[in-house]
Amino acid sequence: xxxxxxxxWLVPFLILPLxxxxxxxIPFRKERFFTYFILLLILLxxxxxxxxxxxxxxxTLLSMLVLFMVAELFWAFNRFKSKKVFVILIVLFLIPYSAxxxxxxxxxxxxxxxxxxxMELGRKANGTxxxxxxxxxxxxxxxxxxxxYKRTAVPVLYxxxxxxxxxxxxxxxxxxxxxxxxxxxxxxxxxDGPTVVWSIGExxxxxx
Numbered sequence: 194x195x196x197x198x199x200x201x202w203l204v205p206f207l208i209l210p211l212x213x214x215x216x217x218x219i220p221f222r223k224e225r226f227f228t229y230f231i232l233l234l235i236l237l238x239x240x241x242x243x244x245x246x247x248x249x250x251x252x253t254l255l256s257m258l259v260l261f262m263v264a265e266l267f268w269a270f271n272r273f274k275s276k277k278v279f280v281i282l283i284v285l286f287l288i289p290y291s292a293x294x295x296x297x298x299x300x301x302x303x304x305x306x307x308x309x310x311x312m313e314l315g316r317k318a319n320g321t322x323x324x325x326x327x328x329x330x331x332x333x334x335x336x337x338x339x340x341x342y343k344r345t346a347v348p349v350l351y352x353x354x355x356x357x358x359x360x361x362x363x364x365x366x367x368x369x370x371x372x373x374x375x376x377x378x379x380x381x382x383x384x385d386g387p388t389v390v391w392s393i394g395e396x397x398x399x400x401x
Contacts, residue, residue: 202301209290215261229259245350246349247311247350250309252308270282300330300331312329314368317381322344324342325342326381337364354393355395363390369386379394
């Protein structure tokens with residue numbers, strides 16, 4: 194395990210203290226809040242249309258910037274005289290922050306590399322576009338989330354086509370991807386050795 198891997202794993206733990214310093218010491222608050230508003234719109238757009246950046250680090254940094262924004266607002270609201278309002282804000286902030294840190298901590302430095310570098314099982318290009326299969330492990334739930342993505346008209350963005358979440362028994366499995374095409378479009382078989390565990394593709398899991 195490299196020192197860089199450990200340092201990247203420590204990044205979320207710095208969000209709260211850095212947000213405190215920013216809220217108390219750095220000017221241009223209105224400009225920052227406008228930037229935060231734009232970031233929220235981008236995140237909302239990504240979520241609605243199931244989009245992902247081609248570089249995994251971009252998705253991770255965007256989510257951390259949103260957490261940073263919420264943390265700075267939290268410290269700004271700390272100036273309220275009403276203690277009840279502040280307590281409510283603490284709860285509203287700590288719930289998503291704790292959930293984010295829980296998954297991050299339980300994944301550990303080794304598995305958190307996937308948040309900075311896309312773990313591809315395979316890539317395919319045909320007449321309709323460029324596709325790839327991304328594999329994300331979750332050490333807290335002991336499973337994999339495997340998604341099929343297609344490149345959009347914007348080269349830096351991919352759209353999620355289909356997704357499969359494995360059972361706990363497959364956490365340590367190193368999957369492979371086998372490509373084919375059906376009448377609906379591209380299909381990717383997710384394989385454990387010679388065994389096909391699941392298939393994801395265009396139009397094949399409409400009723401799952």
